[in-house]
Amino acid sequence: MFSADLAWDATTNTAYLTGKESGLNGTPTVAPTKTTPTPEIRGADTYTVVPGGNAVVTIQGTPGVEYSIKYITPKGNVSTAQGLTKKTADSKGNVLWEWEIGPGTSSGTGSVTITGSDGSVLHLSLEIQ
Numbered sequence: 645m646f647s648a649d650l651a652w653d654a655t656t657n658t659a660y661l662t663g664k665e666s667g668l669n670g671t672p673t674v675a676p677t678k679t680t681p682t683p684e685i686r687g688a689d690t691y692t693v694v695p696g697g698n699a700v701v702t703i704q705g706t707p708g709v710e711y712s713i714k715y716i717t718p719k720g721n722v723s724t725a726q727g728l729t730k731k732t733a734d735s736k737g738n739v740l741w742e743w744e745i746g747p748g749t750s751s752g753t754g755s756v757t758i759t760g761s762d763g764s765v766l767h768l769s770l771e772i773q
Contacts, residue, residue: 685766696747710761718752
């Protein structure tokens, strides 16, 4: 006969099955099955900046994960501004980017996409006033 129990490892936030087959020597016969949580990034949904000012975007992701950022202007152009570089999250998962919004940038809503090396993605809006 076989019996199984669901167990939770609070240290790693994973669930796994344990089981025993009776009649033999009582050793577990089911290997642990771990589930991996979906990577997550948190940040504000919308940031606001004026032409000629600096955009500042901060996120909280996973410590040690490398994040890239892509900014598309309200006119649909991919920005190559200094400061839009890959960065690695600190020990608390924090990352900050700062770059200048050109003085001639049209008003409207631009988009920011942040992608983590762990597969996480965050889409934000950047409102140019």
